[in-house]
Amino acid sequence: MKKKILILAGGYSKERKVSQDTGNEVFNALKKKYNVRLLDPKGDLILQLKTFKPDIVFNALHGRFGEDGYIQSILEKEKIKYTHSGVLSSFLSIDKQLSKLIFSKNKIKIPKSFVFCFQNFFTKKKFINKVNKICSFPVVLKPINEGSSVGVFISNKKNVIRNLKKLSQYSKILVEQYIPGREIQSAILGNKKLGAIELIPKRKFYDYEAKYNKNAKTKHVMPAPLSKKNYDIVNTIALKAHKLLKCRGVSRSDFRFYKNKFYLLELNTQPGMTSLSLVPEIARYNNIDFLSLIEKLLKDASINK
Numbered sequence: 001m002k003k004k005i006l007i008l009a010g011g012y013s014k015e016r017k018v019s020q021d022t023g024n025e026v027f028n029a030l031k032k033k034y035n036v037r038l039l040d041p042k043g044d045l046i047l048q049l050k051t052f053k054p055d056i057v058f059n060a061l062h063g064r065f066g067e068d069g070y071i072q073s074i075l076e077k078e079k080i081k082y083t084h085s086g087v088l089s090s091f092l093s094i095d096k097q098l099s100k101l102i103f104s105k106n107k108i109k110i111p112k113s114f115v116f117c118f119q120n121f122f123t124k125k126k127f128i129n130k131v132n133k134i135c136s137f138p139v140v141l142k143p144i145n146e147g148s149s150v151g152v153f154i155s156n157k158k159n160v161i162r163n164l165k166k167l168s169q170y171s172k173i174l175v176e177q178y179i180p181g182r183e184i185q186s187a188i189l190g191n192k193k194l195g196a197i198e199l200i201p202k203r204k205f206y207d208y209e210a211k212y213n214k215n216a217k218t219k220h221v222m223p224a225p226l227s228k229k230n231y232d233i234v235n236t237i238a239l240k241a242h243k244l245l246k247c248r249g250v251s252r253s254d255f256r257f258y259k260n261k262f263y264l265l266e267l268n269t270q271p272g273m274t275s276l277s278l279v280p281e282i283a284r285y286n287n288i289d290f291l292s293l294i295e296k297l298l299k300d301a302s303i304n305k
Helices: 017-028 043-051 070-077 087-094 096-105 124-134 162-166 208-212 227-245 278-285 290-299
Strands: 004-008 033-039 054-060 113-117 139-143 153-155 174-179 180-187 190-202 219-222 250-258 261-268
Touching: 004 017, 004 043, 017 033, 017 290, 033 043, 033 278, 054 070, 054 290, 070 087, 087 096, 087 261, 096 227, 113 124, 124 174, 139 162, 139 278, 153 174, 180 227, 180 278, 190 227, 190 278, 227 250, 227 261, 250 278, 278 290
Parallel strands: 004 033, 004 054
Antiparallel strands: 113 174, 139 153, 139 174, 180 190, 180 250, 190 219, 250 261
16 A cells, blocks of 8 residues: 655745745655645644544645744644654754854854844944944844745845834844855755755845746856865764754755855755755755655654654
């Protein structure tokens, strides 16, 4: 009898469209070998889980409610094996404030930053003084728990308050030192270094459009053209971060390489699996085709993680 695989994709986050694309790619890869169903987890998810009774849930959700421990806690409660990282690991990874504290404590270079709470009273002068004291301009403003560069603004002294107001829907955000330099991303699969890729966006930075719109024409260079020593260093840092957060399955760490130093910006526990996604591209370079990549994640699926 074919294994029953339930793919969760879509969801409620601002990365809904990307998640649907990931889900469709995974569905098409698995449908010939498995009894596979694609489900947008809206409505009574627990009833739907009990009706289909999957052997494994492939978590193709991105962003909040799918990548932050929420959906993982439901699957743990229902004792259904699922792919990718567990509850605590997912929660820590998507929270840029907490993960940065862990990285910094373990001697991984990160940009300087501070958390800004919108409920606190502030003036333009007071805010700019704090930026100058901790980070200096330009700075990156970003939500603490979004992915795919959703709500990210590179800001100078002139537009920082205007951009700050655009993020007022969040209770707090991260104000981070802008690190120029090269965009390097490294993937880890099953506690092993998979490899690193360089991205050369035509846009101001590797934002949502640069990631998911073919018309943005972001250049992908695989493997990243680094010295052998630096190539090993970036993958070693990515593996260290993966292990620090106790990630499972696959993770992708985003770096800036500046003045011969790697700065870890964030770690993603559920990187995309779309036609433009980086992990499948890095895997292909290592002779791991898309189906084999997905099956490795299915093999690693479990609970109590």
